Amino acid sequence: MGKEFIIKRYTDDDKERWNNFNERCVQQHFFFNRNYMDYHKDRFSDFSLIIEDVNKNILALFPANRAGNTIYSHQGLTFGGLLYLPRTFVQKIIDILSAIEAFYSSFQIEKIIYKAIPHIYKLEQAEEDLYALFKNGWKLRRRDFSSLIVSSKKWVPDRSRIKNNKIAINNRIEVKYSTDLFSFWCLLSSNLESRHGVKPTHSLGEIKLLVDLFPDNIKLIGAFIGDEMLAGAVIFFTDEVLKIQYSVNSVRGREVKALDALFIELIKLNQKIFLDFGHSCEEEGNLLNEGLARFKYNFNAEGLVFDTYEKSL
Known part of the structure; x- marks a missing residue:
C-alpha cells in the first residue's frame, strides 16, 4: 500500500x-x-x-x-x-x-x-x-446546484420577499425555535408525500435521536400563529455554516407567507459565515427545479455546487 x-x-x-x-x-x-x-x-x-x-x-x-x-x-x-x-x-x-x-x-x-x-x-x-x-x-458524475448567502456581504432581498414578509408581519407570524419535532414532521411528511410522492430521508425517531446526540448542531425553528406551526425548518450548524436541511410550508402558511418570514428571520439571526439553502435539483442533478432555485435566489442567494465523481477500477 x-x-x-x-x-x-x-x-x-x-x-x-x-x-x-x-x-x-x-x-x-x-x-x-x-x-x-x-x-x-x-x-x-x-x-x-x-x-x-x-x-x-x-x-x-x-x-x-x-x-x-x-x-x-x-x-x-x-x-x-x-x-x-x-x-x-x-x-x-x-x-x-x-x-x-x-x-x-x-x-x-x-x-x-x-x-x-x-x-x-x-x-x-x-x-x-x-x-x-x-x-x-476520475470523472464528474453528478453536479447539484445549491443556494448560498454570504453573511459578510450586504443583504438585499428581492422586493417580492420584502412584500411577503410584510404580509407575514400583518398576520402576526412569530418566528422562534421549537422542540415540537412531531408537528414539524407531520407537516413535512404530508407535504413531501402529496407533492413529490416521497418520504423524508430521516424518520421522526431518527431525527429525535440525532437532536439528542447533537443538540448544538441540529435545531428546529418554526413560524407560528399562536401555538400553531405554519412553517418550519430543521437547521444544521457547523463551525462556519448554517444549513437548512429540511423546510416546509403548510397550506395556511403559504397564504400568510410564513416560510418567507422564517427565512428572513434566519438570515438576520445567522452568526455563521455562510447560510446554505440546500439543493434545488432532481434526477441526479440533471433537472433544475427552477421555481425552487428562483425562490432562494430572491433572498439574494448565490450559486454553490455539490460535485460527485466516479472511477471504474
Whole structure:
C-alpha cells in the first residue's frame, strides 16, 4: 500500500480514534462523527477506511459504504470524501487516493463514487482531493446546484420577499425555535408525500435521536400563529455554516407567507459565515427545479455546487 502509510478497514474498536481525528480535520462536519454515521448503520454496509503512517498515526479517513461491487463515500451522507488535516501536501493526497483505489480493487470493487465536500464546509480551501481526483482519472458524475448567502456581504432581498414578509408581519407570524419535532414532521411528511410522492430521508425517531446526540448542531425553528406551526425548518450548524436541511410550508402558511418570514428571520439571526439553502435539483442533478432555485435566489442567494465523481477500477 505504499511505503509511507497503510490502509485498514474501520471497526467499532476504532470509534474513539476516528472521532478524535475527525475533530482536527480541515473538513468540518458532525456528519463524519461515528455517532452520526452509525445511527443508520443497519441500512448501509460500512466500508470506511483509516489511513495510517508506519507508526499507526492517522493521516486520513475515508467514510464509505459498500453496495454490491460499488463503494460510495457515503450514501447516507450529503457528501463525503477524504478527511485530512490542515496543510496536508497535495502529493500525499494523490498517493493516498491511489492506495485507496488499489485497496478496494483487492476486494473486487468495480467502481468508487466520491461525493466531494464543498469548500464552505472546510477550515481552509483544501481542494487537494479535487486535484487528486483529476490526476487519477476520475470523472464528474453528478453536479447539484445549491443556494448560498454570504453573511459578510450586504443583504438585499428581492422586493417580492420584502412584500411577503410584510404580509407575514400583518398576520402576526412569530418566528422562534421549537422542540415540537412531531408537528414539524407531520407537516413535512404530508407535504413531501402529496407533492413529490416521497418520504423524508430521516424518520421522526431518527431525527429525535440525532437532536439528542447533537443538540448544538441540529435545531428546529418554526413560524407560528399562536401555538400553531405554519412553517418550519430543521437547521444544521457547523463551525462556519448554517444549513437548512429540511423546510416546509403548510397550506395556511403559504397564504400568510410564513416560510418567507422564517427565512428572513434566519438570515438576520445567522452568526455563521455562510447560510446554505440546500439543493434545488432532481434526477441526479440533471433537472433544475427552477421555481425552487428562483425562490432562494430572491433572498439574494448565490450559486454553490455539490460535485460527485466516479472511477471504474
